[in-house]
Amino acid sequence: MERIRTVEVAGRVGKRVCVAGWLHSLRRMGGINFLIIRDGWGLLQAVAETEEEITALLPESVGVESIITVEGLVVSEAQAPGGVELHELKIEVLNPVSELPPISLNKRKLNAQPSTLLDHAPVTNRHPLRRATLRLSAGVMAAFRDILTSRAFTEIQTPKIVAAATESGANVFELNYFGRPAYLAQSPQFYKQIMVGVFERVFEVGPVFRAEPHDTTRHINEYVSLDAEFGFIEDHFTVMTMLRDVMAHILQTLQESYRAELELLKVEMPTVPEQVPHIHFAEAQELIYRLHKVDVRGEPDLSPQDERWLGEWAKKEFNSDFLYVTGYPMRKRPFYTYPDPQQPAYSNSFDLLFRGTELVTGGQRLHRYQDYIAALEQARLPIEPFEYYLEAFKYGMPPHGGFAIGSERLLMQLLGTQNVKLTTTFPRDIHRLVP
Amino acid sequence: MERIRTVEVAGRVGKRVCVAGWLHSLRRMGGINFLIIRDGWGLLQAVAETEEEITALLPESVGVESIITVEGLVVSEAQAPGGVELHELKIEVLNPVSELPPISLNKRKLNAQPSTLLDHAPVTNRHPLRRATLRLSAGVMAAFRDILTSRAFTEIQTPKIVAAATESGANVFELNYFGRPAYLAQSPQFYKQIMVGVFERVFEVGPVFRAEPHDTTRHINEYVSLDAEFGFIEDHFTVMTMLRDVMAHILQTLQESYRAELELLKVEMPTVPEQVPHIHFAEAQELIYRLHKVDVRGEPDLSPQDERWLGEWAKKEFNSDFLYVTGYPMRKRPFYTYPDPQQPAYSNSFDLLFRGTELVTGGQRLHRYQDYIAALEQARLPIEPFEYYLEAFKYGMPPHGGFAIGSERLLMQLLGTQNVKLTTTFPRDIHRLVP
Numbered sequence: 001m002e003r004i005r006t007v008e009v010a011g012r013v014g015k016r017v018c019v020a021g022w023l024h025s026l027r028r029m030g031g032i033n034f035l036i037i038r039d040g041w042g043l044l045q046a047v048a049e050t051e052e053e054i055t056a057l058l059p060e061s062v063g064v065e066s067i068i069t070v071e072g073l074v075v076s077e078a079q080a081p082g083g084v085e086l087h088e089l090k091i092e093v094l095n096p097v098s099e100l101p102p103i104s105l106n107k108r109k110l111n112a113q114p115s116t117l118l119d120h121a122p123v124t125n126r127h128p129l130r131r132a133t134l135r136l137s138a139g140v141m142a143a144f145r146d147i148l149t150s151r152a153f154t155e156i157q158t159p160k161i162v163a164a165a166t167e168s169g170a171n172v173f174e175l176n177y178f179g180r181p182a183y184l185a186q187s188p189q190f191y192k193q194i195m196v197g198v199f200e201r202v203f204e205v206g207p208v209f210r211a212e213p214h215d216t217t218r219h220i221n222e223y224v225s226l227d228a229e230f231g232f233i234e235d236h237f238t239v240m241t242m243l244r245d246v247m248a249h250i251l252q253t254l255q256e257s258y259r260a261e262l263e264l265l266k267v268e269m270p271t272v273p274e275q276v277p278h279i280h281f282a283e284a285q286e287l288i289y290r291l292h293k294v295d296v297r298g299e300p301d302l303s304p305q306d307e308r309w310l311g312e313w314a315k316k317e318f319n320s321d322f323l324y325v326t327g328y329p330m331r332k333r334p335f336y337t338y339p340d341p342q343q344p345a346y347s348n349s350f351d352l353l354f355r356g357t358e359l360v361t362g363g364q365r366l367h368r369y370q371d372y373i374a375a376l377e378q379a380r381l382p383i384e385p386f387e388y389y390l391e392a393f394k395y396g397m398p399p400h401g402g403f404a405i406g407s408e409r410l411l412m413q414l415l416g417t418q419n420v421k422l423t424t425t426f427p428r429d430i431h432r433l434v435p
Numbered sequence: 436m437e438r439i440r441t442v443e444v445a446g447r448v449g450k451r452v453c454v455a456g457w458l459h460s461l462r463r464m465g466g467i468n469f470l471i472i473r474d475g476w477g478l479l480q481a482v483a484e485t486e487e488e489i490t491a492l493l494p495e496s497v498g499v500e501s502i503i504t505v506e507g508l509v510v511s512e513a514q515a516p517g518g519v520e521l522h523e524l525k526i527e528v529l530n531p532v533s534e535l536p537p538i539s540l541n542k543r544k545l546n547a548q549p550s551t552l553l554d555h556a557p558v559t560n561r562h563p564l565r566r567a568t569l570r571l572s573a574g575v576m577a578a579f580r581d582i583l584t585s586r587a588f589t590e591i592q593t594p595k596i597v598a599a600a601t602e603s604g605a606n607v608f609e610l611n612y613f614g615r616p617a618y619l620a621q622s623p624q625f626y627k628q629i630m631v632g633v634f635e636r637v638f639e640v641g642p643v644f645r646a647e648p649h650d651t652t653r654h655i656n657e658y659v660s661l662d663a664e665f666g667f668i669e670d671h672f673t674v675m676t677m678l679r680d681v682m683a684h685i686l687q688t689l690q691e692s693y694r695a696e697l698e699l700l701k702v703e704m705p706t707v708p709e710q711v712p713h714i715h716f717a718e719a720q721e722l723i724y725r726l727h728k729v730d731v732r733g734e735p736d737l738s739p740q741d742e743r744w745l746g747e748w749a750k751k752e753f754n755s756d757f758l759y760v761t762g763y764p765m766r767k768r769p770f771y772t773y774p775d776p777q778q779p780a781y782s783n784s785f786d787l788l789f790r791g792t793e794l795v796t797g798g799q800r801l802h803r804y805q806d807y808i809a810a811l812e813q814a815r816l817p818i819e820p821f822e823y824y825l826e827a828f829k830y831g832m833p834p835h836g837g838f839a840i841g842s843e844r845l846l847m848q849l850l851g852t853q854n855v856k857l858t859t860t861f862p863r864d865i866h867r868l869v870p
Contacts, residue, residue, distance in 0.1 A: 003667065005587065020667050021635075022831055040635025040666070041587065065831035095803060097831040122629045122827040131633055138590040142580075152440065152476065155573040157659050157842075159861050160595065160642050161608070161619075163868040173596070175610035175619070178648060178865050184596075184610070191861060194557045194870075198566055200456075200475025206641065207595050213613060224592050231475070232438065232455050368530060388870030392557040396457055396500035396532040407592075426594050426626060430613050433598040435629075435823030 001071060006044040010084050012074045019044055020069040025106040026057060037070055046070050046086035053089040064106060067095035114419050121426055121435050132261035133415060134425055136254060140407055141205050143253035144226045147246050154199040157206060158191035160184060164385040171211045184209035187404060192229040193365060194392040196400045201230040215430050217419040220408060222428040229402030236348040236364045239401040240324055243352060243362060248272040267415055270321035277314055278324035281346065284310055300332045311356020323353045335379040338364035354413050362403025369393040436506060441472065441479040445519050447509045454479055455504040460541040461492060472505055481505050481521035488524040499541060502530035549854050556861055556870050567696035568850060569860055571689060575842055576640050578688035579661045582681050589634040592641060593626035595619060599820040606646045619644035622839060627664040628800060629827040631835045636665040650865050652854040655843060657863040664837030671783040671799045674836040675759055678787060678797060683707040702850055705756035712749055713759035716781065719745055735767045746791020758788045770814040773799035789848050797838025804828040
């Protein structure tokens with residue numbers, strides 16, 4: 001009999017089916033035996049009313065996580081997960097497991113320290129809660145690509161081994177490239193800008209590497225960046241409009257296609273307003289002074305506390321979980337940032353705050369060759385390492401801009417995960433290279 | 436007036452539209468001026484019958500590749516690219532370019548050495564032929580994801596910084612990970628197998644790194660691997676059936692959605708037979724002996740010449756551009772390869788040949804913990820570096836297998852590109868870290 005997936009069983013009431021997967025749990029209750037089969041997509045309950053039916057599972061060598069196939073009759077049962085269960089079972093063991101896993105995979109809650117979850121990720125990632133988180137990560141990537149493809153963006157893949165650090169010499173991993181020093185890309189920034197010259201609208205989903213020597217729950221050293229960059233913009237507000245649509249599409253996709261995962265993780269999904277409210281950096285500092293009597297005016301950046309206050313204000317004032325802060329001071333932004341033509345000390349850049357925490361950074365970039373030469377000079381950076389990048393500007397680039405969403409950070413904030421490391425399959429941190 | 440894309444102009448005959456892009460070319464022919472505008476998607480001809488209309492383009496500082504906007508009336512013109520052109524022009528220059536690009540971007544042919552194309556990739560990638568190739572690369576990735584998503588595969592992203600080399604200690608890039616040695620992943624092999632334990636069916640599109648010190652037209656040191664792995668297979672033939680469908684879907688997607696690119700590049704697209712013919716490794720060697728009187732029997736692998744002969748045979752015998760060779764000898768395959776239960780010197784693995792060249796490798800993997808312990812012992816490999824990988828097998832894994840398609844190699848063979856470096860945006864080779 002051909003095997004079907006657990007999530008396909010509900011449509012087969014009254015028929016015999018075959019499922020296969022992991023023995024998620026076996027409870028023996030005075031003559032009646034309940035087993036749960038877990039496959040790659042869901043859980044299915046099977047009920048054996050005779051001892052004979054579960055003979056194959058009785059040896060001590062057959063514990064939870066054993067690989068089994070179960071044939072049975074599909075019966076409606078409101079109490080069972082998915083509303084159906086299997087009766088009259090025929091069970092076969094494909095690969096028995098005798099050792100108990102390092103954590104209980106069949107308890108509803110994940111009662112384990114983050115370090116245990118991470119040390120044993122090859123197994124702990126099988127827990128339905130971990131699986132739901134990782135599945136949402138797939139949903140975020142797919143939704144990001146879908147919306148941008150529908151807006152005529154072209155997908156690119158840019159090199160991860162680079163000759164020089166992207167934005168500064170700090171926090172890069174150095175590697176030995178056939179005897180020469182090379183570095184791991186901190187971001188595809190330069191390459192995605194260059195590719196605006198080729199396809200005008202480009203996006204990339206790929207790993208980026210930051211050698212930040214911080215041992216916190218907010219740091220990982222390799223993460224997945226969702227990058228977009230496009231040409232013929234008016235200014236950073238064009239980019240903000242695009243980002244609003246991207247965020248809205250990602251959230252809508254998760255709500256429509258990942259309902260089970262969101263329920264399992266008890267996620268309270270935000271809605272993205274048609275118009276995300278925005279406030280200029282300088283005004284934001286004035287507002288904080290007025291509302292909280294703390295004078296941060298003149299500071300070059302917002303503190304986490306400032307961001308929380310602004311988040312509260314956006315919620316109260318606009319009933320919005322999202323807020324754009326625009327016009328960050330030029331002196332804290334990278335050299336390719338486009339200055340505000342009206343007030344050149346401020347920039348045509350923005351941060352998107354979500355519930356009072358920075359989620360996405362973006363903005364308009366310089367597009368004239370001479371502006372780059374001047375900006376590098378002002379930043380006291382040499383021209384030579386940037387020559388390949390500058391070549392794109394020498395031969396014609398339109399006004400352009402873009403943004404980068406950290407996939408793990410987005411998930412962390414959406415799901416309220418306490419540790420960013422738990423939003424990814426096998427995180428890399430200052431101590432962790434394995435698994 | 437709102438700007439539209441060049442490829443949207445054909446539907447607006449009789450209306451005035453605004454397009455924007457790069458000044459691809461300007462020909463002045465005795466009072467009539469033809470200009471071609473290139474945007475991220477196509478080319479559009481515009482005709483100025485008066486000198487006044489092109490005043491903005493006349494200064495010497497405004498050369499090809501200048502960023503311009505052109506407003507004009509859409510007129511049918513069978514001779515023009517796309518069947519339409521603009522008349523009664525209003526031209527504005529957004530960003531003038533005076534220097535001539537390193538190669539002619541507006542000639543139909545690419546008359547340049549590969550090294551020139553690669554050294555100046557930020558600009559040469561703008562040539563319509565280069566752009567078509569790179570766009571097809573996006574199509575391959577999207578089609579790969581689409582077919583696997585529709586087959587209930589989950590997308591994963593696995594770490595690129597790893598503690599040990601994947602399959603052997605050779606040809607890995609070493610990096611400094613907070614003072615410790617680490618390596619760039621040669622393939623997501625171990626992680627994708629582990630994730631079969633989580634999602635059962637997984638795929639990944641991501642960079643892999645091979646420190647092969649070869650300076651040839653077939654080598655690049657960073658490439659995009661299209662990886663798939665899935666559980667509950669019968670044997671390697673289940674994997675071959677899946678791969679057949681993946682290849683068929685990729686080719687069909689390109690033919691349906693990338694027609695302009697395929698025409699531009701004059702690609703002769705193959706069809707994938709419903710049943711791809713297959714031949715066992717040992718039979719293939721017998722066949723070569725019979726047909727070509729060259730005795731390769733007993734050799735542990737097929738030579739490029741062997742593969743070409745087999746390709747010719749498949750074409751003649753089955754009229755197929757594709758041929759599976761199955762059952763490669765165990766001694767040349769990695770330790771996780773599943774042996775043929777009937778003839779343990781041979782493996783449950785395969786290569787897919789396309790027009791006589793190896794295109795994809797795949798097969799069934801070991802799935803029992805004890806088999807791994809034995810295989811590592813036999814390969815004289817220590818267990819310790821593999822412990823995280825083995826943990827997945829300790830706690831229950833189904834029979835599984837998968838394959839990896841090198842995106843660049845696939846494009847090279849489909850398009851007949853002479854140099855694999857020209858199938859990617861910014862290749863990395865033994866000498867090339869820039870651009």
